[in-house]
Amino acid sequence: MTAKGPLSGITVVDLTRVLAGPYCTMMLADMGARVIKVEPPGLGDDSRQFGPFIQGRPCYFGSVNRGKESIALDLKSEADRAVFEKLLERADILTENFRPGVLERLGYGWEHLHERYPRLIYASTSGFGHAGPARDRPSYDMVIQGMSGMMSVTGPSGGEPCRVGISIADVGSGIFTAAAVNAALLHRERTGEASRVDIAMYDCLLAMLESTISRYTMAGEVGGRMGSRHPAIMPFEAFATADGHIVLACGNDKMFGLLARALGLPELIEDERFRRNELRVANREILHELIEERLRGDRTANWLAHFDAAGVPAGPINSIDEALSHPQVAARNMLISVTDPVLGPVQIAGTPLKFSTFEDPPTRRVAPDLDQDRRAILAELGLA
Amino acid sequence: MTAKGPLSGITVVDLTRVLAGPYCTMMLADMGARVIKVEPPGLGDDSRQFGPFIQGRPCYFGSVNRGKESIALDLKSEADRAVFEKLLERADILTENFRPGVLERLGYGWEHLHERYPRLIYASTSGFGHAGPARDRPSYDMVIQGMSGMMSVTGPSGGEPCRVGISIADVGSGIFTAAAVNAALLHRERTGEASRVDIAMYDCLLAMLESTISRYTMAGEVGGRMGSRHPAIMPFEAFATADGHIVLACGNDKMFGLLARALGLPELIEDERFRRNELRVANREILHELIEERLRGDRTANWLAHFDAAGVPAGPINSIDEALSHPQVAARNMLISVTDPVLGPVQIAGTPLKFSTFEDPPTRRVAPDLDQDRRAILAELGLA
CATH class of the missing domain: 3.30.1540.10 (formyl-coa transferase, domain 3)
Incomplete structure (x- = not known):
């Protein structure tokens, strides 16, 4: 077992921020890929600002960015664009979750990059996808939970609509994106052809609503909130x-x-x-x-x-x-340890992706500080 | 665009039932794999009994089994076991979501099949996984939602714990399994080595709880229900x-x-x-x-x-x-049509897995009736 996972040797240049995209690239890192997180200089990924903080260390950011490297690049500066393009030359996958159009305006849209880097897989995760009348709408998890119908079926019978207790549009679309990226890697391995993957949070929640959709389209039933009950199974x-x-x-x-x-x-x-x-x-x-x-x-x-x-x-x-505290959690290695430079060892959730062919290490690399890997990355690119 | 998707040419022998496994294999079918659903004779997949029914046609079953074939086989009968083993010879992936031990007792555990079919990927989805003290516990989505903490953070502030309005443990673990299967296919393509994938619903919900876990492990905060509010972001x-x-x-x-x-x-x-x-x-x-x-x-x-x-x-x-009814749904092809032999065209949710290299057809093959493809499959195996 020398390879770290099924994605060993795969390099991801990761422009994603906040949750949906970073959740996907955490999964890719957990499966053995090298993930180089490219963040804006200054504050970096927005989610570095989300609390709680322990001795200044952000819990939220730390929980979805373990196992990644970080370099701060300003994609509007010529010098930094050159570094970014050197990274793309060596990358297998570019991941991004900007609003559609943002990367195109920077000259890094799919069409252009595909021509220049024909083996580069390009994975986008956005609120509504890169086609359709809503493509340019700003979106966050809460908006998608509300619009998709997910909140309309979550909560007490006769009571207020509730948010699913996690950011299900972000997390769900992140997992779908990882599944699609792996399929695109397989396709490229078999044919040499690189794909663009275009995952929308709104699409993902509709797909996750599964029988709630067919109940309406086939039986005309508009599902509502039922507390803890299942609409089709009893007890x-x-x-x-x-x-x-x-x-x-x-x-x-x-x-x-x-x-x-x-x-x-x-x-x-x-x-x-x-x-x-x-x-x-x-x-x-x-x-x-x-x-x-x-x-x-x-x-x-x-x-x-x-x-x-x-x-x-x-x-x-x-x-x-x-x-x-259930003993199954330890047996399945679902709390793992990362070593924070300030806090020392801290526990975060492990990966549910278990393969017989690879180890499932009980420790992973802690989420990076902003720009922490600049020097090593520039040296590797021959730029320092 | 002749291939139907990144998994074109891949054959899945599918023993899964109800939701978690079938959701995974629906995704594999959506990505172009051939999925042969092997069901017990008589009633078939349990979820064929879940309502609502329209003119006797099950809405629930139909929503997660489109694009698959069906053959009924009794894995305790010698004749049917011979058919099943012929299918395994030609398969790339075996998927199952029985309780751990069930397939081992039938002689179809991973160790045994791996020796006999060394290229066969073996994907298990279960409540608690195939290791640890809880492995043999019976489990369904609701049990996992309750045990994992998911219900403790879903519902109104100060009110009753609520179920997430979808079967999130089933659907979530199904998507994780698809992501892992695709990674295992990539690994096999690169090295020839087949993996066993072991996905647990409990693991998946802990992983999906992401910052809720680190809030507790790092900050000692036990999250509770907050209605529609997010614990770390405002507004x-x-x-x-x-x-x-x-x-x-x-x-x-x-x-x-x-x-x-x-x-x-x-x-x-x-x-x-x-x-x-x-x-x-x-x-x-x-x-x-x-x-x-x-x-x-x-x-x-x-x-x-x-x-x-x-x-x-x-x-x-x-x-x-x-x-x-949002126009984005049509623009993204998120309601597709299947032609039911009794009801005619019906709409179900489309796939959120969008690849530039493949078409995203607006129609898919309807979910199969029990044993509907027996004759064609037996003929193909030279058994009829």
Whole structure:
């Protein structure tokens, strides 16, 4: 295992900022690519300003830029443009998440770069994509969450629309971009041809809404907020117990049978109202009550042990600290360590991309300070 | 453009069921791979039972299985196992999302298949992954949403924990799996070596929680529910207007300046309480009030037009039907048509994976009926 990952030997010149693009290039770095983050001089990536800060170190920036190098270049200065172009000569991929048109105005649009660097893959992540009437609209995660319908289905039944608790438009589009970049690398490896990848956050959230879309286009149902409930599966939601909540997720008749027996309610199995999932969905209020009445008789921890033994899919509603303390997190290396020059070792989330052919190191290179790798990069380019 | 996508010529033997795995293999099909869905005889994939149904046709199943073929095989029958093994001989990738151990007990674990089919990539998607103390736990999206902390940060401030309005653990892990499979294809293309990919839904949600994790590990802050607010950026949330809500997303000082001017409140720019994002976060209640007071003076549509002209990132909170009616959806081909044998043409979400080197067809092959391609597949294998 000498290679660091399936993308070993691949170089990414990374103009991305904030979250969607940097999330993608973090994934590429995690898979072994060399990622050279090119930031504007002065403040660098906007997200360096997002708190919280510990002894001046930005937690947000650190969480999505590990494993990268940094050089500050002003793409409007001739000298820096020369450095940037030297980098492009050696790069396999250019990533960017500017508003469409920004790089074209700098002379670095796809058409131009493709002609000059025919093997360079060019990956863009933007709010609405590089085509269509909305292409020039400014966009951030929140705007896309609102416009795409994602907020309309997230939140309590009858209550306010809620943001998904993470920046799902940024993160989701970042992962889609990584998938597309890997496909483009494969295509180039097989044919020599470089692609331009054009990923839109709005497209990604529509695609992630999957059956919510077909429910509307095929059945005419406009989904709404349902708290913790699933629109098409029952029981698949949170229930109250004697001391809190428990999640049950019984997606088929067999699981429902196991649940009914584990609850001491085997008569539910033969009940005509609950014999199939679609009947359970149609009669969900009464079924919810019947299950919850029983669950209120004991504490969550006891029910979890009981359901575990019975093979019923169930779980608690954990806070972040509880989620991270599960022994599975250590076993899967999902908290890794980076060594911050000021703070020393700090933990951040690991990568979920696990390959039998590569190690999954428990430490990674800390996110770079702005321009930290200038000297080494310039030397490598023969410019220092 | 003769190839259908970057994965043209790649064959996937697909044992996945319900959502996480099928979402991944839909992406692989969208990128040009041939996906042969192997289902249990009788009812097939569990999700064929999930409603709603239109004239007996399942909307849910149809939304994540387009572009695939189907053959029903009983992996406990000798005759069907022989067919399955013939398929594996010709396959590039085996995908599965059974509970760990299920395929091993059938004699189709990674070690065994890797020895017999050394070029076969083996991609597993499961709740907790194929290692660690929780590997054998039954799991569904809802369980993972609850356990991972995702529900603890989704929902109204002070209110009930909510499910993300989509099956984010399934969909997210499906996209990560596709990204990993593409990387494994690249690695095999470069070295001849096949990888086993092991993706866990729990890992994926922790990774998608990104700065929520580092906020806890670095700053000790356990995130909670904040309705539509972002923990680290302000203003980046929904505000009330005269007739509904509007989302504003001003991630840096420049955007905040544009907003303040567009609101007719230029004095906010120099206000010491709001000069930098971290100060705006610290003083978010008062700033929210100041902005909302002004926004309540006009209707959402008028504000949107005004902010659009001013270059301020803003948007409505759309329902699904509103989201799909945006002209950008058609321009980006994000509603495509499949021809159902009973219903005729129906629309489902398109793919967000856009490559300059490949067409993005406005129609795709409809999701298969159970076992629909048996005859053609057996003939191709020389078995009929």
